[in-house]
Each structure stands twice: as structure tokens, then as C-alpha cells.
Amino acid sequence: MVxxxxxxxxxxxxxxxxxxxxxIAYTIRLEPGxxxxxxxxxxxxxxxxxxxxxxxxxxxxLGLAARFVSGYLIQLKPDVKSLDGPSGPEEDFTDLxxxxxxxxxxxxxxxxDPTSGLFADEGHLPLACTPEPSSAxxxxxxxxxxxVEFDHTMTITRILEAPRVTKPYxxxxxxxxxxxxxxxxxxxxxxxxxxxxxGEPTFVSMDDRDGExxxxxxxxxxxxxxxxxxxxxxxxxxxxxxxxxxxxxxWYPGEQLPRWSLNCFWRSDGEPMWADPALLADEETTYGxxxxxAQRFLIEVARRLGLDPRHVxxxxxDTLYYLWxxxxxxxxxxxxxxxxxxxxxxxxxxxxxxxxxxxxTGHVLPVRKDPEAGAWRTGPWFLREERCYLIPGDSPMxxxxxxxxxxxxxxxxxxxxxxxxxxxxxxxxxxxATLKHQWESVKPSGPVDTTPPKPFxxxxxxxxxxxxxxxxxxxxxxxxxxxxxxxxxxxxLAAVEATAAQLNLPVVIEGYEPPxxxxxxxxxITPDPGVLEVNIHPASNWAELVEHTTFLYxxxxxxxxxxxxxxxDGRHTGTGGGNHFVLxxxxxxESPFLRRPxxxxxxVAYWINHPSLSYLFSGLFIGPTSQAPRVDExxxxxxxxxxxxxxxxxxxxxxxxxxxxxxxFRNLLIDVTGNTHRAEFCIDKLYAPEGPAGRRGLxxxxxxxxxxxxxxxxxxxxxxxxxxxxxxxxxxxxxxLVRWGxxxxxxxxxxxxxxxxxxxxLSELQQAGFPLEFSWFAPHFEFRFPxxxxxxxxxxxxxxxxxxxxxxxxxxxxxxxxxxxYVDSSVERLQVLITGMAPERYVLTCNGIxxxxxxxxxxxxxxxxxxxxxxxxxxxxxxxxxVHSPLTFDLVDTxxxxxxxxxxxxxxxxxxxxxxxxPVNAFEAESRRLARFxxxxxxxxxxxxxxxxxxxxxxxxxxxxxxxxx
Numbered sequence: 001m002v003x004x005x006x007x008x009x010x011x012x013x014x015x016x017x018x019x020x021x022x023x024i025a026y027t028i029r030l031e032p033g034x035x036x037x038x039x040x041x042x043x044x045x046x047x048x049x050x051x052x053x054x055x056x057x058x059x060x061x062l063g064l065a066a067r068f069v070s071g072y073l074i075q076l077k078p079d080v081k082s083l084d085g086p087s088g089p090e091e092d093f094t095d096l097x098x099x100x101x102x103x104x105x106x107x108x109x110x111x112x113d114p115t116s117g118l119f120a121d122e123g124h125l126p127l128a129c130t131p132e133p134s135s136a137x138x139x140x141x142x143x144x145x146x147x148v149e150f151d152h153t154m155t156i157t158r159i160l161e162a163p164r165v166t167k168p169y170x171x172x173x174x175x176x177x178x179x180x181x182x183x184x185x186x187x188x189x190x191x192x193x194x195x196x197x198x199g200e201p202t203f204v205s206m207d208d209r210d211g212e213x214x215x216x217x218x219x220x221x222x223x224x225x226x227x228x229x230x231x232x233x234x235x236x237x238x239x240x241x242x243x244x245x246x247x248x249x250x251w252y253p254g255e256q257l258p259r260w261s262l263n264c265f266w267r268s269d270g271e272p273m274w275a276d277p278a279l280l281a282d283e284e285t286t287y288g289x290x291x292x293x294a295q296r297f298l299i300e301v302a303r304r305l306g307l308d309p310r311h312v313x314x315x316x317x318d319t320l321y322y323l324w325x326x327x328x329x330x331x332x333x334x335x336x337x338x339x340x341x342x343x344x345x346x347x348x349x350x351x352x353x354x355x356x357x358x359x360x361t362g363h364v365l366p367v368r369k370d371p372e373a374g375a376w377r378t379g380p381w382f383l384r385e386e387r388c389y390l391i392p393g394d395s396p397m398x399x400x401x402x403x404x405x406x407x408x409x410x411x412x413x414x415x416x417x418x419x420x421x422x423x424x425x426x427x428x429x430x431x432x433a434t435l436k437h438q439w440e441s442v443k444p445s446g447p448v449d450t451t452p453p454k455p456f457x458x459x460x461x462x463x464x465x466x467x468x469x470x471x472x473x474x475x476x477x478x479x480x481x482x483x484x485x486x487x488x489x490x491x492x493l494a495a496v497e498a499t500a501a502q503l504n505l506p507v508v509i510e511g512y513e514p515p516x517x518x519x520x521x522x523x524x525i526t527p528d529p530g531v532l533e534v535n536i537h538p539a540s541n542w543a544e545l546v547e548h549t550t551f552l553y554x555x556x557x558x559x560x561x562x563x564x565x566x567x568x569d570g571r572h573t574g575t576g577g578g579n580h581f582v583l584x585x586x587x588x589x590e591s592p593f594l595r596r597p598x599x600x601x602x603x604v605a606y607w608i609n610h611p612s613l614s615y616l617f618s619g620l621f622i623g624p625t626s627q628a629p630r631v632d633e634x635x636x637x638x639x640x641x642x643x644x645x646x647x648x649x650x651x652x653x654x655x656x657x658x659x660x661x662x663x664x665f666r667n668l669l670i671d672v673t674g675n676t677h678r679a680e681f682c683i684d685k686l687y688a689p690e691g692p693a694g695r696r697g698l699x700x701x702x703x704x705x706x707x708x709x710x711x712x713x714x715x716x717x718x719x720x721x722x723x724x725x726x727x728x729x730x731x732x733x734x735x736x737l738v739r740w741g742x743x744x745x746x747x748x749x750x751x752x753x754x755x756x757x758x759x760x761x762l763s764e765l766q767q768a769g770f771p772l773e774f775s776w777f778a779p780h781f782e783f784r785f786p787x788x789x790x791x792x793x794x795x796x797x798x799x800x801x802x803x804x805x806x807x808x809x810x811x812x813x814x815x816x817x818x819x820x821x822y823v824d825s826s827v828e829r830l831q832v833l834i835t836g837m838a839p840e841r842y843v844l845t846c847n848g849i850x851x852x853x854x855x856x857x858x859x860x861x862x863x864x865x866x867x868x869x870x871x872x873x874x875x876x877x878x879x880x881x882x883v884h885s886p887l888t889f890d891l892v893d894t895x896x897x898x899x900x901x902x903x904x905x906x907x908x909x910x911x912x913x914x915x916x917x918x919p920v921n922a923f924e925a926e927s928r929r930l931a932r933f934x935x936x937x938x939x940x941x942x943x944x945x946x947x948x949x950x951x952x953x954x955x956x957x958x959x960x961x962x963x964x965x966x
Contacts, residue, residue, distance in 0.1 A: 009104060013102065013110075014119075016055075016059075017055070017113070017119075020054060020055055021051075021114050021116060021117030022117070024040060024045060024046055024051050024054065025044060025045040026046075027045045027046060027047060028047060029046065029047040035050040035053070037053065037057045037058075040054045048097050048098045048115045051114040052068055052100045052113075053133055055099075055112060055114040056068055056100045059100070064102050067100065067101050067130060067131055068100060068130055068131070068132065068135075069098065069101050069111065069120075069136075070127055070128045070130075071097060071098075071124065071128070072097060072127070072154070073123060074092075074093075074094045074123040074156060075092070075094070076092050077089055083557070083558070083560065092156040094154045094156050097113075098133075099112060100112055100114070101129060111126075163779040163782055165779065169711055169776070173776065177714070177718065177776055180772065181718050182542060183770075183771075185541055188724070191729055193724065194585045194586060194590050194591075194592060194595075195540075196539065196583070196584050197539055197581060197582070198537060199582060199713075200535050200536070200578060200579065200580045201533070201536065201563075201579050201706055202528065202534070203534070203561035204532070204562060204565060205560065205561060206562040207560055209565065209917075209919075210918055213530070214530055214531070216529055218527050218529045226559055227262050227527070227532055228262065229559040230525060230532070230559045230561065232244075233558065234264065234534075234551075234555055235264045236277075237555070238537070239264055239266035239273075239521075240277060241266070241273060241277070242265055242266030242267075242273050243264065243265045243273045243280075243514075244262070244274075244509065245264070245509050246260065246262060246508055247260070247261040247262075247510065247511075247513050248261060249526045249527070250526070258395070259527050260527065261525075261526045262524060263523075263524040264522060264524070265514055265522045266520070266522070267432075267519065268519050268520060269428070273432070273490070275436075276497065278506065279505075280507070280508070280509070281506035281507055282506075283475065283508065286473065286475065287474050287505070289471040291360050291362070291471055293471065294362050294470060295314070297499055297503060298312045298469045300499045300502065300503065301496060302378065304495045304498060305376040305439075306376060307376060307377075308378060308448060311380055312363055312364070312365050313388060314360030314364070315360060315364050315388045315389075316359075316360055316361060316388065361390060361397050362397045362468055362471065363468065363470075364388065364397075364401065367463065367466060368415070368463045368464070368481075369484070376491075377448075378463055379462060379463045380448070381462070382406070382407050382453065383406070384405060385405075388401070396470060396479055396510055397468050398468040398479030398481075399511075401468075403464060406462055407452075407459035408453075408456075409458050409459050410460070413458045413460035415460075415465075418484070419515055419692045420484075420515065420516075420517070421692045422516055422517065423588040423589045423697075426517065426518060429486065429519055432494075435494040436494055436498065438491065439494075467479060467480065467492070475506075475507075476505060476506075476507045477507070478507045478509055478510065478511075480492065480496075480511040481511065481512060482515075484515070485515060486515050486517040486520060489514045493509075516693065518586075518587055523535055523537045529577075530575070530576045530577065531575050531706075532561065533577060534552060536548055536549075536552060538584065542718075545717060546714060549713050549714050549717070552710070553709070554710075563575055563706055563707070563708045566921075566925040568915045568918060569909075570924075570927070570929040570931075571802070571925070572708075573619075574619060575705075575706040577705075577706055578628075578702060578706065579707060579713060579716075580682075581700070581701045582698050582699070582700050583701070583724070584697045585697050588658075588696050588697035591686070591699075593697065593699050594658045596656075597660060597664070598649050598650070598651065598652055599728060600681070600683075601732075602727035602731050603681070603723065603727065603732075604631065604681055605737060607681075608631060608632060608642075608737050610758075611630070611754070611757060612754045612755075612758040613703075613761065614703050615749075616758055617703065617780065617784075618703045618704070619705035621823065621825075622804060622805075624672050625671070625807075625809040625823075626806075627702060628679065629678070629679065630680055631680065631681075632737075632739075632740065633806075634672045638668065639737045642737065643737060648664055649664065661683070661686060661687065662687045665681075665683055666683065669683055678702075680701070681699065681700075681701065683699060684700070685697075701720070707780070712780060715776050715777060718772070719777075722772055742953045746865070749805065749956075750803050750831045750863060751781065751785035751801055751802075751804075751831055752833060752863045753863075756856075756857075758774075759774055762774055786801065786929070788800040788802065788830065789905065789933030789935065791901060794900065794901075796834065796837045796891065797834065798832070798834050798891065798901075799831075799833045799834075800831070800889075800903070800933070801830060803865050805867065807823050807825050807827070809821050809823055809824075810822045810875060810877070824873070824875075824877045826869055826871050826876050827867060828868060829865050829868075829957075830905070831865055832846075832851055832853070832865070832866060833861070833863050834861070834862045834863075835858075835860055835861045835862075836860050837853075837862060839862065841893060842891055842893060842894065843891075843894055843948070844889060844890070845899075845943075846866050846889055847884060847888055848939070849958065849960070849963050850948035851864045851889075852948040852950045852951070852955060852957075852958055853948070854956050864956055865956055866958045866960065868907075869882065869960070869961060870907045871883060871907065871908070878961060884907075885906060886905060886937075887904065887905045887907070888902060888903075888937060888938065888939065889938070890943065891938070892943050892945050894945065898941070899938045899939045902936075903934060903936070903937065905932060906934075909931065
């Protein structure tokens with residue numbers, strides 16, 4: 001059992017404890033006494049006291065001091081069930097229990113529970129620790145025979161349910177929240193607001209918290225697999241007869257390939273869009289599809305469309321390009337083992353040369369709907385080469401077709417596809433049955449003109465759109481061409497599904513999405529730096545909103561995705577991505593913000609006058625260069641210009657052109673660079689006249705980080721619904737917007753003033769008839785501003801909490817891939833809150849410098865913020881300023897000139913340990929946080945303290961960086 005190689009003590013004890021748990025079966029034994037270790041080993045079973053005594057003897061034989069422990073075991077029902085193993089009891093449970101403790105130098109007595117194979121935790125309550133089990137017996141002695149029955153019961157009562165991210169509300173609280181949600185719904189319906197709400201929640205992997213793809217990179221090896229599993233969970237629930245579509249996502253500068261986008265579309269009228277889910281291929285399954293299957297598939301699709309299948313032709317990789325690329329390889333490498341620095345290039349060469357340059361990549365069917373004849377058309381492509389050679393790359397072949405080599409066409413003759421305006425009225429779609437049987441009456445198209453176009457003549461009749469069939473990794477991918485209308489797309493899709501059913505060949509649909517159309521509902525899953533983003537479909541009422549949000553969180557959890565992350569020092573944060581809320585209407589022109597532009601004016605003005613709405617729910621990165629800056633964090637004159645814009649908003653009741661709100665606010669709701677998307681209130685998709693994609697009647701609120709629990713997200717959305725109902729009924733018209741100036745990044749960086757301002761918001765809502773309670777947002781405050789520690793002495797209480805800090809974006813620096821602009825996140829801020837202190841006598845210092853405590857308005861309560869350098873990055877704003885760690889706080893009695901109490905806060909591990917990995921769960925994260933605060937360590941001896949220096953611009957803040965040379 002004991003191995004010769006040296007083993008760390010903790011690892012050895014873990015293995016030994018687990019071995020006893022595995023080899024000794026647990027039994028409930030009512031006989032008195034404890035088995036000898038030999039009996040327990042021979043029987044390979046025993047009760048908890050038998051296993052504990054065996055463990056004690058094993059440890060003693062190994063030369064370790066050990067003792068027997070008897071007490072209670074309390075097991076509480078977990079907030080979240082485990083995905084990997086036992087989740088624990090279904091209800092709170094307690095019972096008598098026995099375990100053992102081993103003495104470790106430096107650590108003291110450590111509990112080991114061989115019954116469970118785990119270390120003893122806070123649920124193990126010891127009553128007696130003795131060298132022998134008999135000494136731990138609760139009752140000893142003799143009694144005379146008597147008629148009596150002994151009985152005992154043990155129950156658990158939770159006397160306090162502290163808000164936590166796994167259970168932010170009691171069931172009573174949540175029932176009341178739901179009731180208020182229904183009340184606000186009734187108000188919105190009575191006022192005819194027609195509000196819909198969606199969002200963009202973000203998730204990370206619970207198994208690979210250190211991976212680059214779950215921290216900084218947009219793409220990665222496991223993101224697609226997680227997204228596919230989540231997509232199938234959501235589709236099965238919301239759109240069992242919908243379409244899974246693999247599209248092309250965003251493509252940012254510096255990224256070699258565009259990102260993918262997993263989309264699910266379904267018809268809003270309830271008709272199937274793709275009737276048989278089994279015909280949608282699973283991307284984790286190989287079906288053995290070949291190039292011949294792709295050709296056969298398109299030939300059958302052509303016949304169903306009434307087209308000549310002879311116009312299906314193969315597409316090849318560019319022979320000359322890859323032969324040239326092979327010649328450029330080092331002489332001692334070959335294309336099958338190209339040790340190139342670029343992994344994408346290496347994989348591309350391996351794939352192409354494995355396939356062979358003479359083997360078709362896939363097949364192409366030119367196809368387009370003739371709007372005048374109402375029939376589908378095809379025809380030959382007249383290329384300079386005998387074969388159709390694809391543009392080199394890694395994208396699907398449909399994106400790599402040599403369209404530039406097609407015959408020239410005059411600009412006036414080019415068959416552009418003009419997307420329809422989603423604000424226009426749309427007729428009802430044909431039923432799925434009609435689409436399914438339409439091919440039965442399709443007549444073969446007439447002869448196709450195969451005469452090459454004449455020189456310099458406009459080739460207007462050439463069909464320039466194409467459907468492609470490409471086998472990849474044993475699966476058949478069907479590339480859909482763009483279409484002008486949704487009806488055309490559904491006709492093509494019906495032909496593809498019928499062909500897949502006839503050939504019994506599941507397919508993956510990729511290429512162009514269906515046209516933007518209000519008759520179609522959809523959600524999508526896309527990769528973003530460090531996260532997976534889900535663009536959830538909008539909800540039209542409170543019941544749908546609760547169901548959408550709750551199910552999404554649960555489905556993500558089943559797919560091993562989580563909503564929270566932990567930093568190296570143990571801080572608990574969100575995913576790092578956003579949880580942007582998207583507000584609109586059932587149809588673009590029914591959007592509340594287009595019907596009533598004063599509603600947007602009310603929201604913007606209210607957010608400016610109440611900074612807590614900007615900072616309570618945001619992420620760590622705030623300020624003018626963040627992803628969602630406030631209007632008054634950008635230009636100094638922005639509020640002046642905004643007030644002029646407010647006066648141009650018409651009052652409720654009159655006709656309002658839909659473009660008005662965009663023209664008024666477009667150049668004001670921006671960041672410091674003029675970016676309209678990176679703004680707290682994003683109106684990119686409200687009603688931009690430039691194109692139909694921007695005319696969707698949507699307002700995006702971007703200053704919301706991903707909360708860790710679905711119900712926390714729902715309380716945020718409830719707050720938004722209440723504010724919209726209030727301002728629809730009574731618009732918010734302040735005579736002047738508040739110029740917060742430097743107070744914004746001084747006073748409102750402290751959680752105390754964020755709380756006071758937010759209480760004002762809730763008080764105003766309550767006066768307007770919306771009874772939202774502050775306790776419903778207590779979990780948000782604890783999550784946003786966690787407590788570091790507290791101290792009490794002589795009636796004075798000191799508390800340290802995390803505060804906010806706006807980070808700076810650095811100047812451009814050269815990198816291997818070009819230039820980069822780093823964010824200096826090395827400066828942090830904490831809040832110091834003191835109650836019961838007499839300011840005439842006591843002074844609080846941080847690292848020997850007096851803290852400028854300011855009264856909060858409550859008697860005997862003072863608060864201040866402390867800014868400090870938390871760590872030393874390679875590139876920072878002030879590289880000569882070192883780390884201010886630890887932060888030593890002293891409560892100095894100026895009459896006695898000595899520190900009467902104090903505490904220490906360590907930015908990192910107090911022993912100088914450098915953590916290599918992120919915490920695996922909330923328990924490890926909590927232990928790291930607790931290890932960094934000490935209610936001791938104040939300065940000994942006499943202390944002479946200078947009066948605090950109050951900065952005129954930042955009176956609530958002590959910036960330790962300014963005292964480097966003092």
C-alpha cells in the first residue's frame with residue numbers, strides 16, 4: 001500500500017483515505033463497540049466508527065499521530081445538482097458520525113473521513129477527539145433494569161439564508177418577484193407598449209478554465225463542440241422542426257478566418273421548416289460520405305427543381321497554387337508532415353495533399369429563381385480553365401467559387417439581390433405541405449442556352465448563384481445560395497430535405513442564411529473572445545422571459561458550460577463577456593422606441609442622472625475606453641449637445657417618422673472614437689436608413705455583464721421593464737442633466753454610493769406603483785462588490801470591499817502580428833467603510849498614509865476609496881511605480897499616538913505563492929480570498945500621523961501612487 005517513491009504528504013493522505021473508502025464497504029451496524037482493524041479488513045466492511053479506527057491504526061503504523069473523532073455529520077441539499085457524480089442528499093440531513101484526524105506539522109490536526117474518502121469539512125462537527133474509541137462514548141456506567149424506551153431525533157433548521165450566486169433568492173422572495181413581474185406585464189399591456197426583450201448571454205467551459213479559448217481567444221479546439229451540444233438542446237426545446245444552419249460569423253482584422261455562427265431558424269406560424277431532425281447531420285458523427293455522394297445529391301436536387309442535371313459540375317483545388325506552395329517547402333519536409341509555424345497553413349496542406357489535387361472538392365449547381373417566369377433557372381459557367389478551380393483557402397467551397405472569372409456583365413444588368421425592408425408588410429408563407437409537394441407538378445425547364453457570350457457583350461443570362469455539395473470529414477455539407485425572398489429559400493430547402501430523405505443521407509446546411517424576415521424566428525450561438533455568445537430569441541411577456549432565461553441557463557449547465565469565472569487571486573467574476581439586453585417590438589415599426597422616441601430620451605437621461613444603473617451590473621472594465629461607456633465618460637460637451645437633442649424629440653401623441661430617433665441620437669450615443677456600436681445605449685439596429693439590416697427597431701443595452709444565476713438576470717430585466725412602463729406612462733424630463741464631472745470616477749466608484757443611488761431608483765419606482773425591493777438586488781451587490789474582510793474594536797467597525805476602477809487603454813505597441821493596445825488592469829480600488837468612529841480622535845491609515853474619510857450622511861459612518869498598484873505588468877501606465885502589497889490599515893488613536901487595531905489585505909498570496917492555475921470551483925476561490933485578509937498585523941509602537949490630504953478633484957480617494965516619493 002505504501003509506495004517507495006517520495007510522495008507529497010497531502011497527496012499521500014488523499015490516496016490512503018480513498019483506498020480505505022474503496023476497499024471497506026459501509027454498513028449500518030447496530031451492535032455496540034468497534035471492530036478491531038483486523039476484523040474490518042477481514043470482513044471488508046464496517047460502520048463509520050470501524051473505518052475511522054482502521055484509519056487511525058494505519059496512520060499510527062506509518063508514524064503519524066492520529067486520533068479518533070466522534071460527532072455529527074451535517075449534509076445540506078446542494079443548490080445545483082452535480083453533473084459528474086452524486087449530488088448529495090435530496091434534503092438537509094444530519095446523523096451521528098465518526099472519522100479520524102491526523103496531525104501535520106504546520107497545519108495541525110486535519111480531518112479525514114474514510115467513509116466518504118474525503119477530507120472533513122464544515123459539515124463535520126466534532127464532539128469528542130480521543131486516542132481510543134471507547135473514550136468517546138457519550139454514556140458510560142451501569143443501570144438497574146427499568147421499563148424505559150430511548151429515542152432520539154435530529155433535525156436541521158437554516159436560521160439564515162445568505163444570498164449567494166448558486167441560490168440568490170429564497171422561494172418566497174422569488175414568488176414575490178414573479179408576482180411583480182406579472183403586475184408590470186399587466187401595466188405594459190394596458191399602456192399598449194408592445195415590448196419584446198431578448199439578450200446575448202455568454203458562457204464559458206466549466207472543465208477548461210485556463211484554456212486560451214475561454215479567456216482571450218475567440219476560436220479554439222472545443223468551442224465548436226460545446227456550441228453544437230447547446231444548439232441541439234435549445235433546438236429540441238424551441239424548434240424541433242426548425243433548421244440548424246452553419247453560417248459565417250464576424251471577421252475581425254488580424255484573424256485569418258471568419259468566425260463560425262451556429263443558427264437555428266423556425267417559422268413563426270408554427271409550420272415545420274425542416275420536418276425530420278434526423279436528416280440534419282451531427283457534426284460529431286462520421287457518415288462516410290464521398291465525392292460521388294455529393295454529385296448524386298445535387299443531381300437529384302436539380303431534377304426536383306425541374307433543372308437539367310448536366311449543369312452540375314465539380315470544383316477542384318487550384319493545382320498550380322498548391323504545386324507552387326509545395327515547391328516553397330523546406331527540402332527536408334513534405335506536405336504530409338509540414339512542420340510550419342502557421343497551424344492553419346499546416347492543416348490546409350495536409351488536407352489538400354491527402355485528398356489529392358485531381359479529386360474534386362465538391363460539386364456545384366448554378367441555380368437562381370427567375371422572378372418574371374416564377375421558375376428556377378440553371379446554366380453553364382463559362383470559365384477560362386477547363387475545370388472550375390476554387391480560390392485557395394479554408395472556407396467552404398461556396399465562399400471560394402471563382403465568380404470573378406465568370407463572363408463580364410454590365411453593372412445595370414448585374415442580378416443584384418436587394419434585401420427586403422423588414423418594416424414592410426409580409427404575406428403569409430406557403431404551408432410546409434405545399435412546399436413538400438410542389439415538385440410533383442414541376443415541369444422540366446426548357447433548353448438552356450449553352451452558347452458562350454460574345455466578346456464585350458453583357459452576359460446577363462448567366463446564372464451567377466450556386467448551391468454546392470461538399471463532403472468534409474465524412475459528412476455532406478450543402479451550401480445554400482443567397483435568395484431574394486424567404487419563399488425562395490424555403491423552396492430550395494424543401495428540395496434539399498426531400499433529396500436527403502430519398503437518399504437517406506443526413507446533411508449539414510451551411511452558406512447563406514435565410515433572408516431577414518419577421519415571419520422567421522431564430523437564435524444563434526457564436527464564438528467571442530473567451531466566451532460562447534448566445535443571441536436568444538425575444539420574449540413578448542414576462543412568462544416567456546422567465547422560461548427563456550431559465551431554460552438557457554439549465555441547458556448550458558447540462559452542456560458543461562458555466563456563467564462564472566474565478567481569477568488567480570480567488571476573485572469571483574462573470575464570464576468576462578456581456579449579457580446585453582435587446583429591447584424592441586413584435587415588428588420593427590411597432591418598436592416602443594420608434595413609436596415613442598421620448599422613451600429613449602427618458603432612459604438616457606435617467607441613466608445619466610443615476611450612475612448606479614451604469615456601474616452596478618457592468619463588468620470589471622469600465623470607463624471611456626470600455627465596451628459600453630457612458631455618454632458623459634466620452635466628451636466633456638456631450639451632455640450639452642445631448643440636451644439640445646432632447647429638445648428636438650416630439651412629445652407623445654403625434655406622428656413620428658421612424659428615422660427621426662436615429663438621426664437625432666446617432667452621433668451622440670457613441671464612444672470616444674465615434675463607434676456607434678460600443679456605447680451604453682446602442683441604436684445600430686433601431687432604424688438606420690442606410691440599409692434594412694439596421695432597421696429592426698432594436699435598442700441594445702450593453703452595460704450588463706453576465707450574471708451567474710438565471711434569476712439574477714431576470715431581476716435585471718424586471719427592473720428594465722418597470723422603468724420602461726414608468727417612462728411610457730410618465731416621461732422623464734429633467735430640466736438639466738447632472739454634470740457629475742470627476743465625481744463619476746470618485747464617489748460612484750465606491751459601492752456605498754452606488755447603493756445609495758440605486759435605493760433612490762427603487763424608491764422612485766415604488767412611488768410610481770412598481771414595488772421592487774432592494775433585497776432583490778442584494779445578490780448583485782455582493783457579486784459586484786465582494787467583501788474582503790472586517791474588523792471591530794471598541795465599538796468601531798471597519799469593512800473592506802472591492803470597489804470599481806476605470807482602466808486605461810495604453811498607446812499602440814508593436815507586436816509580432818502588427819500593433820496592439822493593452823489595457824492597464826494593474827490598478828485596483830477598494831472601499832474602506834468605518835462606523836462608530838470619532839473623527840476628532842481617530843485616523844485611519846493605509847501603509848502609513850492617512851485615508852481621507854468622508855461622511856456618508858449617516859451618523860458616525862465614513863467612507864473612502866484606496867487606489868493601489870495590484871501587480872506589475874510588462875506594460876503599464878506608470879511602470880516605475882511598484883506593487884503596494886500588502887495594504888496595512890491602522891486605526892490610530894491620535895491622543896495616544898499609537899495604533900489600537902488594524903488589518904492587512906494581501907493582493908496576492910501572503911506567503912508569496914504564485915498560483916499557476918485558476919480555482920477549480922467556488923470553494924477553492926473562497927479559500928484563496930480568505931487567505932489574503934488578516935485581522936492583525938497593524939503597526940506596533942508609537943505612530944505620528946499627518947492629517948489626511950483631501951484631493952480637490954477626488955476627495956473620496958487615496959491614490960497610493962501619488963505618495964511614492966512622499
